[in-house]
Amino acid sequence: xxxxxxxxxAAAPLVVVTEExxxxxxxxxxxxxxxxxxxxxxxxxxxxxxxxxxAAQNLESTVNTEEDLGTTSLGIxxxxxxxxxxxxxxxxxxxxxxxxxxxxxxxxxxxIASNLKPSWYTMVPASLYLGFAASIxxxxxxxxxxxxxxxxxxxxxxxxGTVIGTxxxxxxxxxxxxxxxxxxxxxxxLRDGKEGDSVTGxxxxxxxxxxxxxxxxxxxxxxxxxxxxxxxxPMYSSLASVLKSIVAPxxxxxxxxxxxxxxxxxxxxxFVWAEFTKEIVTPALGVxxxxxxxxxxxxxxxxxxxxxxxxxxxxxxxxxxxxGGAVLQILVLLWLLxxxxxxxxxxxxxxxxxMAAIWGVGDGVFNTQLNALFGMLFKHDTEAAFAQLKVWQxxxxxxxxxxxxxxxMQAMLILMGVALCIAMxxxxxxxxxxxxxxxxxx
Numbered sequence: 001x002x003x004x005x006x007x008x009x010a011a012a013p014l015v016v017v018t019e020e021x022x023x024x025x026x027x028x029x030x031x032x033x034x035x036x037x038x039x040x041x042x043x044x045x046x047x048x049x050x051x052x053x054x055a056a057q058n059l060e061s062t063v064n065t066e067e068d069l070g071t072t073s074l075g076i077x078x079x080x081x082x083x084x085x086x087x088x089x090x091x092x093x094x095x096x097x098x099x100x101x102x103x104x105x106x107x108x109x110x111x112i113a114s115n116l117k118p119s120w121y122t123m124v125p126a127s128l129y130l131g132f133a134a135s136i137x138x139x140x141x142x143x144x145x146x147x148x149x150x151x152x153x154x155x156x157x158x159x160x161g162t163v164i165g166t167x168x169x170x171x172x173x174x175x176x177x178x179x180x181x182x183x184x185x186x187x188x189x190l191r192d193g194k195e196g197d198s199v200t201g202x203x204x205x206x207x208x209x210x211x212x213x214x215x216x217x218x219x220x221x222x223x224x225x226x227x228x229x230x231x232x233x234p235m236y237s238s239l240a241s242v243l244k245s246i247v248a249p250x251x252x253x254x255x256x257x258x259x260x261x262x263x264x265x266x267x268x269x270x271f272v273w274a275e276f277t278k279e280i281v282t283p284a285l286g287v288x289x290x291x292x293x294x295x296x297x298x299x300x301x302x303x304x305x306x307x308x309x310x311x312x313x314x315x316x317x318x319x320x321x322x323x324g325g326a327v328l329q330i331l332v333l334l335w336l337l338x339x340x341x342x343x344x345x346x347x348x349x350x351x352x353x354x355m356a357a358i359w360g361v362g363d364g365v366f367n368t369q370l371n372a373l374f375g376m377l378f379k380h381d382t383e384a385a386f387a388q389l390k391v392w393q394x395x396x397x398x399x400x401x402x403x404x405x406x407x408x409m410q411a412m413l414i415l416m417g418v419a420l421c422i423a424m425x426x427x428x429x430x431x432x433x434x435x436x437x438x439x440x441x442x
Contacts, residue, residue, distance in 0.1 A: 035152040038224050039167050042101075042145065043174035045223075048216030050175060052209030053108045055182030056115060057273055058294050059190075063202060063287075064118050068405055071274060073123040077111075078270075078398035080131020082391055088135040089387040092143060098223050100140035105217045107133020112213060115206045135390060142386030145171055146375040147226050162313045164375045165368070169309010172367045176305050176360070179298020182209075187291030254377055255385075257430035258370075259392050261322070264416075264423035265366040266393035268329060270400035271416060272297065272359060279409045283342050284352045296353050297360040304364030315376070318369045319431045325365025326424050328358050333417045337410065377434070 057074065064070030092100040107130035114126035145167055153163040189205040250256065272294075281293045308321050332355050342348055370389065378385035403412070 035148050035155075038148050038226075039145065039170055041219055041222055042141070043171045045101075045105075045216045045219035046141070046171070046175050047178050047181070048212045048219065049105055049108055050178040051182035051185070052112055052212040052216075053182075054178045054298075055186045055291070055294070056112055056206065056209060058183065058277055058290060059186060060273075064115070064123070069118060069120065069123060071401055071404055073127045074274070075398055075401035076124060077127035077130050077134075078394045078401060080128045081134045081394035082131075082398055084132040084135035085139070085387050085391040085394055088139040088390065089383040091136055092139045092383050092387075095136070095140075096225065097140040097144040097147070098220075098225050100136040101144065101223065102217065102220045104133045104135075104137025104140060105213065105220060107131075107137075109210070109213045109217070112206055112209045116203055131394075134394070135387075138390045139383055139386045141171075142371060142374065142389065143382050144223070144226055145371075146382050146386075149375065150379075159313060161372070161376055165309050165312025165317075165372045167309075168368050168372045168375070169306050169312065172364065172371070173302045173306035173309065176298050176301035176364055176367070179301060179360075180295045181298075182212075183291040183293075183295040183298065185209075185291075187295065190287070190291065250388075253433060254430060255388055257426045257433065258373070259388075260419070260423040260426040261366075262370060262389055262392040263396040264419045265363075265370055266396035267400060267416060267419055268359070268366070269363060269393075270397040271412065272356075272363075274400050274404045275409060275412055276356070276359070280336070280340075280342075280355065281352045284344075284348050289349075289352075293353055293356045297356040297363075300357040300360030301364040301367075304361040305368050308365055308368045309372075312368065312372050315373075315431055315434055318373055319428070321365055322369050322427060323424070325362040325369075326420060328365075329362040330417065330420055332358050332362075333413050333420070337413050337417075 060070030060074055064073070095103065107126075111126045111130045114122040146164065149164040149167040150160060152158070152167070153160040156163075185208060186205055189208065190201050277290050277294065281290050285293065304325075311317055311321065335355065340351065343351075374385045374389055375382070400412075407415075
């Protein structure tokens with residue numbers, strides 16, 4: 001892994017540069033249009049797939065409550081995700097990112113189907129397989145999007161960091177919109193929220209989700225193939241690739257410094273799914289309010305992702321944006337720790353919604369900036385870099401789901417605050433390290 005030009009900012013003002021992303025001179029129009037087309041298709045495909053999965057995940061802790069089936073299944077899922085992410089890099093390299101994306105969606109389809117007949121015999125196997133599927137779809141997504149951005153920047157002679165930021169902003173903005181669409185669907189179909197365990201309501205909801213999955217998988221098939229050399233790796237190189245993907249990144253000081261922030265990004269997502277919806281939203285708004293609160297969370301997340309992507313051009317901008325997102329989330333944590341109580345009435349309904357929106361802004365920041373940062377820092381081993389991103393992110397998500405039934409809300413909030421402080425300390429040391437390396441090498 002090498003760092004190239006991370007500290008560089010665009011020579012022209014950002015607003016001028018970002019207007020040119022997606023277009024080139026007349027002699028180069030056709031190919032860049034294909035790059036933009038692929039980003040649009042990838043974004044819409046993930047929107048359909050995760051509109052279904054995201055809303056289902058938000059509801060697991062409230063509709064599959066018998067023996068904590070929903071929460072435990074998600075813990076198993078993210079443990080499996082963590083383990084398979086270790087070997088996802090060579091798998092994606094062998095399959096090619098497009099085939100990895102298509103195969104990865106099958107796990108989400110199976111998980112949604114298992115919710116039509118939820119039991120330990122259906123949910124646990126589906127969760128285990130989804131862990132594998134999720135590992136390759138997310139490593140494939142990071143690799144595919146970064147490769148597309150680099151090709152576009154090279155062909156159009158644009159600043160690479162700006163293109164990576166803009167493409168990530170579009171993808172994550174569209175992706176975050178799944179919280180709006182999926183949760184509005186669940187809000188409509190489970191409008192009698194306190195009767196949310198009604199079989200009829202759940203079956204109708206998850207049948208609609210299956211339809212969304214099919215649309216997403218179909219769109220994946222229209223992506224352009226990005227890796228012509230994929231599938232040509234000799235079989236004997238697989239073990240070496242696995243060992244390299246595990247060991248080599250952990251010898252890179254930049255990876256070690258960013259791991260705490262990656263882990264926190266997973267913690268803050270799982271906190272919303274496992275704790276915030278159950279402990280804050282449901283007591284104030286009922287189960288029916290979960291869909292509305294998460295739709296607002298998703299809308300704030302989507303808008304922030306688009307805006308943050310537009311303003312991303314290099315390490316300096318990433319540092320500024322990430323710091324802003326961290327400040328917003330620490331304010332929410334302090335609010336919940338010291339100033340919040342469920343008072344009822346209008347104020348009691350507004351406070352969880354406001355917190356959801358602020359938390360969504362923070363999530364949009366971490367999603368866009370971490371993916372842009374990895375795309376800029378690790379140009380020569382993209383699959384292994386994004387595999388590390390998902391290993392630590394999914395491991396921290398699994399921790400929250402397994403801890404959730406056994407620790408108090410206050411303990412969870414303290415854990416989150418400490419994790420955020422450690423994460424930001426490591427991240428700021430990373431920026432100093434990279435800037436120093438760039439200065440000494442120029």
